[in-house]
Structures are given as structure tokens and as C-alpha cells.
Amino acid sequence: MTDTPPLKDTLQPGVFSYLFEIDMKESDLSQFYEQVNSICRYVADEESVKGLVLNDRHVEDDGVDALDVISKISARSTKRVIVNVSGKGVTAEGLDERLLKLTEAGIHDIVAVTGDLHEGAVSYVDSVDILRKATAEGAQFFAGAGINPFKYTVNDSYGQYLKMIRKVNAGAEFIVTQIGWDMKKLQELLLFCKMRDINVPVIARLALISQEDGQALSELSLHPGVSVSRAFASQIQREMTNPQQFMATQLRRLSLQIVGCSLLGYNGVQICGLKSAEEMKTVLDTAREMMSEFRSFAEWVQEWQEFHHEVEMCSPPYTFYMFKNLLNFKTILDWEEDFIPTEANFQGTSFSQRMKYNISSMINLEKRDGFGSSMLRHLLSGHAEETDYDLRQSQYVSLHQCPKSLYHGPCGGSRINGDCENGSVPCVHNERISMAAELNELDRLENPNE
Numbered sequence: 001m002t003d004t005p006p007l008k009d010t011l012q013p014g015v016f017s018y019l020f021e022i023d024m025k026e027s028d029l030s031q032f033y034e035q036v037n038s039i040c041r042y043v044a045d046e047e048s049v050k051g052l053v054l055n056d057r058h059v060e061d062d063g064v065d066a067l068d069v070i071s072k073i074s075a076r077s078t079k080r081v082i083v084n085v086s087g088k089g090v091t092a093e094g095l096d097e098r099l100l101k102l103t104e105a106g107i108h109d110i111v112a113v114t115g116d117l118h119e120g121a122v123s124y125v126d127s128v129d130i131l132r133k134a135t136a137e138g139a140q141f142f143a144g145a146g147i148n149p150f151k152y153t154v155n156d157s158y159g160q161y162l163k164m165i166r167k168v169n170a171g172a173e174f175i176v177t178q179i180g181w182d183m184k185k186l187q188e189l190l191l192f193c194k195m196r197d198i199n200v201p202v203i204a205r206l207a208l209i210s211q212e213d214g215q216a217l218s219e220l221s222l223h224p225g226v227s228v229s230r231a232f233a234s235q236i237q238r239e240m241t242n243p244q245q246f247m248a249t250q251l252r253r254l255s256l257q258i259v260g261c262s263l264l265g266y267n268g269v270q271i272c273g274l275k276s277a278e279e280m281k282t283v284l285d286t287a288r289e290m291m292s293e294f295r296s297f298a299e300w301v302q303e304w305q306e307f308h309h310e311v312e313m314c315s316p317p318y319t320f321y322m323f324k325n326l327l328n329f330k331t332i333l334d335w336e337e338d339f340i341p342t343e344a345n346f347q348g349t350s351f352s353q354r355m356k357y358n359i360s361s362m363i364n365l366e367k368r369d370g371f372g373s374s375m376l377r378h379l380l381s382g383h384a385e386e387t388d389y390d391l392r393q394s395q396y397v398s399l400h401q402c403p404k405s406l407y408h409g410p411c412g413g414s415r416i417n418g419d420c421e422n423g424s425v426p427c428v429h430n431e432r433i434s435m436a437a438e439l440n441e442l443d444r445l446e447n448p449n450e
Contacts, residue, residue: 010050011201015267016048017269018049020049020051020053020274024054027063040052042277052081053082054083056115070106074106084111087124088115092125095133110144112172117413117422124406128167128409131171132448135172135173143173146176148160148412153418154320154347155434162433162445166409174201179205180223181228183313186266203269204269206258206272207222207272208250211240211243214236214237225415235309251279251286252286255286259294260304318416320342324340349434356380361396363376365396377398382398389407395441396435402427409429432445
């Protein structure tokens with residue numbers, strides 16, 4: 001493996017780092033290396049690039065397995081390799097084996113992710129549990145965690161932030177965002193971290209928009225769990241009508257977003273969607289030029305808004321932001337004076353939900369066994385299966401209703417209205433958050449031991 005400085009040492013205040021995510025969808029190794037060789041040669045001489053990111057792969061996925069290419073990519077690029085370790089389709093034992101193999105391959109930098117919903121995946125390991133294993137005594141990982149700040153209802157937003165705190169409490173030493181273009185949400189995340197004294201490096205994951213994204217735009221979503229406004233989608237679709245200018249426009253948008261993240265105070269960016277060394281060089285060179293052009297954050301905001309014709313990035317009625325005045329101030333100000341927290345009106349609980357909770361609490365549903373207990377659990381908590389956790393700790397909402405059986409909080413895949421990413425029912429974690437808010441127990445959702 002490379003002797004470059006550990007990722008932990010590069011993510012320091014005042015240093016803006018670049019990470020590049022390599023496309024792992026090519027299943028043929030020889031073709032894969034043909035694609036990435038020029039990228040490796042380019043980043044080897046680029047000091048600002050601190051590492052290359054590889055996504056995990058499982059049986060039901062196409063593409064290259066990170067374990068098969070780690071050593072060559074590290075040697076050819078002279079950069080550290082970071083692996084997104086996914087809990088999709090694995091068991092706890094399978095995760096142990098995966099982490100062991102990564103250690104044997106010389107990988108010490110990982111990001112724990114639960115993984116998207118996949119019909120062939122019969123089990124999931126929650127990212128919180130991945131973090132616990134990766135940061136347990138004797139483990140050798142510098143582990144990060146993901147967050148999707150691009151949520152526009154109160155329950156969805158708090159679900160992401162409460163789980164982020166739980167991840168940090170479980171051992172996460174840095175945070176990586178989901179891909180998105182709403183700079184207010186990227187600023188919101190940093191302000192929330194400041195408000196809650198979460199002092200870990202934060203990296204913004206950014207992407208180049210491609211012509212292939214056109215179909216997703218019709219559904220107002222470019223990436224799982226990230227919605228875009230109709231106005232923004234329409235602008236991208238108009239840009240697609242001019243193929244000669246389309247790529248140049250997208251490269252400029254990406255470069256502008258990189259500069260915005262730097263000015264906001266992010267520790268770095270993780271860029272995906274770039275398929276050649278030429279595209280990487282264009283983005284880095286353009287971003288550097290822009291950084292010297294803007295004399296203030298306000299100047300950058302003006303350019304960003306003019307570039308997008310001042311379109312809103314959220315779609316009514318889903319317009320919740322945790323703070324007022326976002327993007328209206330330069331960032332080196334006391335948030336208590338200028339960034340006013342927005343009142344959080346959580347989705348209310350129904351009479352039925354409150355009644356079921358009260359009955360469950362009164363009869364100690366979590367301790368019930370014997371004849372009829374399964375029926376009681378199904379009637380009162382939503383699922384008949386016995387749990388490996390105390391139902392009282394989940395506000396008597398059975399989290400086995402989640403298609404991934406996630407206990408520690410929601411994934412980032414929910415739809416704009418708060419429905420589960422499978423599109424059939426509301427996210428069960430939103431129901432839990434509503435009940436926890438009513439009981440004044442939201443702080444319990446931050447503790448990975450609860």
C-alpha cells in the first residue's frame with residue numbers, strides 16, 4: 001500500500017481535500033483498468049487529491065469487487081484508497097469477514113453505509129453496527145459515516161440528523177454527505193453540527209450530471225433519496241437539448257459547487273461521475289480559478305443563484321429547512337445571531353398510535369410471551385416477529401416493518417413526502433420520530449446503546 005499520509009491527517013482545519021470516487025460498474029477487469037489507468041496517473045501528480053474512493057460490491061451487484069483492485073489502484077495512483085463498506089445483503093458474520101479482508105488488503109479508511117434497497121438483498125447490517133465493529137477495540141479503521149441532508153419534511157430531516165449523531169456516538173470520525181445540489185441544505189448540515197458541537201470533519205459528496213440522468217429527472221430524483229425541484233429539473237432538461245454545450249455547463253456547475261463547499265467550511269469534497277483524467281483536470285483547474293475570483297461568500301452566492309436563474313431547489317409543500325437566512329450571510333458569523341432555528345412541527349401522532357402506545361406501555365408489551373403474544377405485538381406494534389431489542393426503546397413501534405429491518409434510524413432513501421423508498425408505505429422511522437417527539441424522547445434516538 002501507499003505511504004501517503006493517513007486520511008485522518010489530511011482532514012484538518014484549513015486544508016481543503018479532494019477525493020475522487022471511481023466508477024465500479026465495469027465487470028471486466030481489463031476494461032476497468034483501461035478506464036482508470038489515466039486517472040491513476042493524473043492523481044499521482046496532483047497534491048490536492050488525497051484519495052480514491054471505491055464502492056463495495058455484493059453478489060447481486062454487477063461490477064468490480066474493490067478487493068480485487070485495491071493494491072493496483074493504490075500503487076498506480078500513489079494515493080490512499082477509501083472503501084464504502086455496505087451492509088446491503090450481508091450478515092453480521094459476513095461483515096466480519098469483509099472487514100478482515102479489507103484489513104489484510106491494507107485498507108484503513110472506510111465509510112459505513114447501509115446500502116440502497118435491492119430486491120435480491122435478504123439482509124442488511126445497519127451502518128451504526130458497521131461502525132461499532134470497525135471502531136471496536138483492536139480494530140484498525142478510520143471510519144466515516146454518511147448522511148442525507150437533502151430532506152424537506154421535519155421528520156425526515158430530524159431522522160437524518162439524529163441518526164448522524166448516533167453514528168458519531170458509535171465511533172464515526174468523519175461524515176460524508178449524499179449527492180445533492182441544494183446548497184442551503186449543505187450549509188444547514190454544517191450549522192447543525194456547530195449547534196450540537198459535533199466536531200468531526202465533513203466531506204460533501206458531489207456529482208457531475210450526465211445525459212444518462214435525464215430519465216431520473218422526470219421523476220424529480222437524480223439519486224436515491226435525493227429529490228430535486230421541478231424548476232431545477234426543467235433547467236437541466238433544457239441544458240440537455242444542447243449536447244455541444246451540455247458537458248461544459250455541467251463541469252462549470254460542479255466546479256462552482258466545489259468552491260461553494262470550500263467557502264462554507266467543508267473539509268473537502270468527494271467527486272463522482274468523472275470518467276477521465278481530462279474531466280478531473282478541467283474541474284480542478286476551473287475550481288482553483290474560481291476560488292481566486294470570489295472575494296466573499298456573498299459573491300459566490302450571487303454567481304450560484306444567477307447560474308441557476310434563482311430557481312428554488314425544493315418543491316412545495318416540502319420546504320423545511322432547519323434554519324432561516326441560509327445563504328443570506330457570509331459564513332464566519334455567530335449562528336446564534338444570524339441563523340435562526342426554524343420551529344420544528346413534527347408530524348402529529350394519531351389517536352390510534354397514542355392508544356396503542358398507552359396499551360403497550362400499560363401491559364409491558366416488551367415482556368409478553370406465550371400464547372397470543374405474536375398477535376398482540378402485531379396489533380399494537382405493527383409486526384408479530386419477536387425483536388432482538390426492547391420494544392420500549394423504540395416507542396413500541398416495531399422496526400421490523402422497515403424493509404431493511406434497520407433499528408438505529410432511517411436510511412437516506414426515503415421519498416420527498418417521507419414514504420419508504422419502496423414507495424408503498426410511509427417510512428416507519430418517521431412514525432417512531434413522531435412518537436418520540438410527543439414523549440419528549442428524541443434524545444434517546446441519538447444513543448446507539450438505546
